[in-house]
Amino acid sequence: MTSKLNRRSLLTRSAAAGLLSVPAVSALAGCASGGGDDESVERGETTDDNPLGVDPEAELEVIIFDGGFGDQYALDAEAIYQENYGPVTHDKTTEIQTRLQPRMVQGDPPDVINNGGADAMDIAALIRNGQVYDLNELLDAPSLDDPNVTVRETLMPSTVEMGQFGSQEVWRLNYAFTVYGQWYSRTALERLEVEYPRTWDEMIAVCEAAKRQGMAGWTYPGVYPYYFNFTLYPFIGKIGGVEVLQAIDNLEPNAWRHDAVKAAFEAYHELAARGYVLQGSPGMTHEESQDEWNAYQALFIPNGSWVENESRRNTPEDFDMAVGPPTGLDSSDAMPFETLWASASEPFFVPADARNPIGGLEFLRVMLGQESARNFTELVSSLTCVRGAADGMDLPPGLSSAKATFEAAGDNLLVPRLPDWYKQFNNEEVGGAVAAMMAGDIDPDEAITRCQRAADATASDDSIQKFQHV
Amino acid sequence: MESGAEGREDVADTRERAGGNMTDAGAAGRRRSGGDRLTPGLALRLTVAFFLPPRFTPRSVRYDRRYRKLDQYRFIVWFLSLPVLVYGVFVVSPFLQAFFYSMTDWTGYSASYEFTGFENYERMWNDDKFWEATRNSLLLLVVAPVVTLVMGLFFAYMLTAGGRRRNEAVAGVTGSGVYKIVYFFPQVLSLAIIAVIWARIYSPRSGALNAGLDAVGLDSWQREDWLGSSWAIWCVLVVLCWSFVGFYVVLFSAAMSAIPTEIYEAARLDGAGRSVTFFRITFPLTWETVRTGWIYMGIQALDAFALVNVMVPEHGMDVLPSYLFEKSFRDGQAGYATTIGVALFVITLLFATVMLRIGRRDRIEL
Numbered sequence: 133m134t135s136k137l138n139r140r141s142l143l144t145r146s147a148a149a150g151l152l153s154v155p156a157v158s159a160l161a162g163c164a165s166g167g168g169d170d171e172s173v174e175r176g177e178t179t180d181d182n183p184l185g186v187d188p189e190a191e192l193e194v195i196i197f198d199g200g201f202g203d204q205y206a207l208d209a210e211a212i213y214q215e216n217y218g219p220v221t222h223d224k225t226t227e228i229q230t231r232l233q234p235r236m237v238q239g240d241p242p243d244v245i246n247n248g249g250a251d252a253m254d255i256a257a258l259i260r261n262g263q264v265y266d267l268n269e270l271l272d273a274p275s276l277d278d279p280n281v282t283v284r285e286t287l288m289p290s291t292v293e294m295g296q297f298g299s300q301e302v303w304r305l306n307y308a309f310t311v312y313g314q315w316y317s318r319t320a321l322e323r324l325e326v327e328y329p330r331t332w333d334e335m336i337a338v339c340e341a342a343k344r345q346g347m348a349g350w351t352y353p354g355v356y357p358y359y360f361n362f363t364l365y366p367f368i369g370k371i372g373g374v375e376v377l378q379a380i381d382n383l384e385p386n387a388w389r390h391d392a393v394k395a396a397f398e399a400y401h402e403l404a405a406r407g408y409v410l411q412g413s414p415g416m417t418h419e420e421s422q423d424e425w426n427a428y429q430a431l432f433i434p435n436g437s438w439v440e441n442e443s444r445r446n447t448p449e450d451f452d453m454a455v456g457p458p459t460g461l462d463s464s465d466a467m468p469f470e471t472l473w474a475s476a477s478e479p480f481f482v483p484a485d486a487r488n489p490i491g492g493l494e495f496l497r498v499m500l501g502q503e504s505a506r507n508f509t510e511l512v513s514s515l516t517c518v519r520g521a522a523d524g525m526d527l528p529p530g531l532s533s534a535k536a537t538f539e540a541a542g543d544n545l546l547v548p549r550l551p552d553w554y555k556q557f558n559n560e561e562v563g564g565a566v567a568a569m570m571a572g573d574i575d576p577d578e579a580i581t582r583c584q585r586a587a588d589a590t591a592s593d594d595s596i597q598k599f600q601h602v
Numbered sequence: 603m604e605s606g607a608e609g610r611e612d613v614a615d616t617r618e619r620a621g622g623n624m625t626d627a628g629a630a631g632r633r634r635s636g637g638d639r640l641t642p643g644l645a646l647r648l649t650v651a652f653f654l655p656p657r658f659t660p661r662s663v664r665y666d667r668r669y670r671k672l673d674q675y676r677f678i679v680w681f682l683s684l685p686v687l688v689y690g691v692f693v694v695s696p697f698l699q700a701f702f703y704s705m706t707d708w709t710g711y712s713a714s715y716e717f718t719g720f721e722n723y724e725r726m727w728n729d730d731k732f733w734e735a736t737r738n739s740l741l742l743l744v745v746a747p748v749v750t751l752v753m754g755l756f757f758a759y760m761l762t763a764g765g766r767r768r769n770e771a772v773a774g775v776t777g778s779g780v781y782k783i784v785y786f787f788p789q790v791l792s793l794a795i796i797a798v799i800w801a802r803i804y805s806p807r808s809g810a811l812n813a814g815l816d817a818v819g820l821d822s823w824q825r826e827d828w829l830g831s832s833w834a835i836w837c838v839l840v841v842l843c844w845s846f847v848g849f850y851v852v853l854f855s856a857a858m859s860a861i862p863t864e865i866y867e868a869a870r871l872d873g874a875g876r877s878v879t880f881f882r883i884t885f886p887l888t889w890e891t892v893r894t895g896w897i898y899m900g901i902q903a904l905d906a907f908a909l910v911n912v913m914v915p916e917h918g919m920d921v922l923p924s925y926l927f928e929k930s931f932r933d934g935q936a937g938y939a940t941t942i943g944v945a946l947f948v949i950t951l952l953f954a955t956v957m958l959r960i961g962r963r964d965r966i967e968l
Contacts, residue, residue: 229931236711253711257934261712354827355915412806414827420805556933564917571827595707595725595935 173488183273184494190218192491195232197248198224200438201478205508209499217491227251236263241483243492248478255479256597259303265482267295267302270493276501283500290547291476291517298599305496306476309515311437311455311534312362313472318452320428328456330469332399335459339408342431349408351430353418357567358559363434363458364566365548366473367396370458373466374546378601381549383591388584395461397569397576404570414571426451440530441513453530455537471544472537476517553599554590561586652676703940710936722941732942735925738835739904742842742921743953746903747896750843754850755892757785759880761851762858763866782855785848793845797912800841804828834919838909846902850895857891858884897957904950922946
């Protein structure tokens with residue numbers, strides 16, 4: 133073999149070698165694993181004022197997701213914490229995962245993480261790795277405002293449940309409280325001289341009345357079709373009872389074949405088939421659909437109670453925003469009309485490897501006090517998971533409607549877990565099937581078949597951790 | 603200064619040696635078979651020589667046959683050692699790591715994982731979504747370069763040689779200077795911005811596409827969900843081609859203006875029209891550039907991550923990089939995502955190899 137290494141062949145060879153570097157494969161391996169150091173803070177003395185036994189000198193590090201809620205509420209709570217305990221290092225970011233995943237891998241996480249936003253860390257994966265601190269200790273501690281009442285007793289229903297992932301441990305605290313449902317404008321209904329529809333026949337009548345006025349009955353963000361789940365799931369639960377939803381959450385075989393599911397899908401399909409859905413909705417983002425809704429182009433939108441704050445800029449003065457429970461099918465429904473999906477959201481957790489986990493728990497206890505909770509509601513106009521914290525407050529129309537709707541529901545609350553247990557299944561599969569059905573590409577039967585097939589696939593996929601209702 | 607003199611001396615030595623070999627081929631052959639064996643001492647001295655500057659090369663080694671090759675490589679190796687080191691640490695080693703991680707169940711959230719052998723590969727083989735993403739990626743890989751390069755060549759040709767003007771053999775169409783700049787505009791924008799803009803264009807109610815279809819009376823072609831439907835891949839393709847064509851216009855224009863005008867003049871004297879001139883002269887003479895552009899565009903098409911991630915909804919279509927991203931950062935399956943990354947690596951490698959092999963032509967020296 134002769135060596136023919138000239139300038140040309142050298143360049144060719146190095147070019148070929150350079151090509152190897154192009155694919156994204158190296159991006160992942162970049163997050164190599166490393167070790168962590170352990171210098172955790174000892175538990176201090178427990179007293180009546182310090183029931184968890186926080187070391188009063190120890191530092192606390194809190195990371196807040198800087199999204200729709202901002203971080204002022206956390207700064208205020210930290211000020212309260214610092215009155216009694218050590219200094220707090222506060223940081224905010226919109227990219228929770230990007231910032232914190234490396235620290236989780238290194239075993240050097242902060243003490244409290246507000247794991248929110250689109251870039252949140254997958255809590256199920258963290259739980260599986262044993263990286264999350266069980267909050268039961270906090271829940272059994274006396275509450276900040278009344279030592280005779282435990283923290284657990286001050287919480288709204290579903291808050292503890294939302295922290296559980298198939299066992300008694302409570303891994304996270306969802307601080308905000310969201311009411312999901314059919315959001316509408318009271319003004320719009322009044323102009324049409326109709327009442328809020330309680331049965332599906334009434335819904336059809338209301339949509340027909342709207343159509344005559346050149347207004348659509350519904351709009352939805354087709355880019356994020358899982359917004360439909362906010363009303364679809366409780367609709368299913370209302371028709372067939374809570375067991376139907378739990379069977380779906382538990383990925384039971386043929387859970388989607390239940391008559392209640394079929395009835396709900398067919399009812400929604402009817403909206404599209406009769407032309408009651410705003411033209412263009414299948415391709416809209418949440419902002420676009422909310423803007424159309426605010427412009428009185430459509431009556432109803434499936435959404436959560438953050439919508440008031442999010443769409444504030446484009447909401448007309450006279451809009452009089454309100455939320456109603458999902459319209460039922462008819463008198464044969466298993467649950468009353470007031471039945472509603474309302475649950476705690478905006479998760480906080482304490483990493484198991486945190487240096488000062490007890491301080492983290494104490495910080496959450498401060499946040500769950502009436503003062504912090506009311507401050508949160510005032511600052512960001514959202515309810516909190518603290519019972520009665522918003523009582524007597526002057527709330528904007530949408531929020532006070534959400535509060536009233538939630539109170540009217542009483543114990544008839546539904547808490548579907550698909551969105552946080554099986555995000556991919558919920559967003560892509562159910563969302564995709566509903567999107568295709570509402571766009572008129574497939575009929576309800578096929579949509580259900582797609583959901584069931586995806587549920588079976590999820591159930592048999594070993595790489596996905598499974599959860600069951602407890 | 604001194605070392606330069608040394609270097610010249612080296613060259614002289616080598617030439618002398620080469621001359622000797624030529625005149626006395628028989629002796630050289632004998633030496634190769636017998637007395638020129640690589641003894642451990644000689645090997646050591648050669649090794650030492652490799653790490654020393656040329657002027658410290660031991661005399662005994664300097665006249666060895668192998669020293670010539672060593673000298674050649676020593677120059678290159680020392681030149682490249684630092685970049686290669688950086689490349690090794692930051693590119694090659696993550697690659698090797700990736701192959702390892704692709705055989706684990708690593709979640710990406712902790713430092714602990716288990717070795718699972720080829721389980722991820724087996725899963726990938728049976729994963730319909732993976733194959734769907736692969737199909738989309740391959741479609742982009744095949745179509746995007748063809749469309750972009752054809753458009754790029756056409757525009758570049760029109761800009762450099764498409765015009766007909768008196769007293770000039772080769773000229774672009776009128777206003778070609780302006781066009782050249784305008785075509786390059788998309789290249790100035792970041793891909794994320796392009797994706798956001800185009801997502802707006804495809805938006806059903808306020809978007810330019812549906813409004814445009816309406817304006818020309820093609821209402822029935824309007825769609826309510828361009829990016830959520832099976833049209834998404836074509837929508838992405840359009841954006842991909844649009845954003846890169848300007849780059850190729852500039853690249854090909856540069857290559858075309860390197861072609862001597864006499865050739866064009868001769869062709870015109872022979873009565874060649876625009877298309878004949880293009881296929882007989884311009885295209886063959888820019889082939890090398892086209893091929894390079896093809897590889898580059900293919901890799902851009904294989905990526906397409908930014909466009910898909912920003913424009914296409916979560917339940918819509920995936921390409922390999924976006925599927926990889928979802929598995930890793932949404933589903934906490936970094937191990938499996940790395941497996942997909944390895945698959946992407948293999949596809950890219952195959953593509954590059956094929957492209958470098960085919961279409962290899964003799965270079966025409968101008």
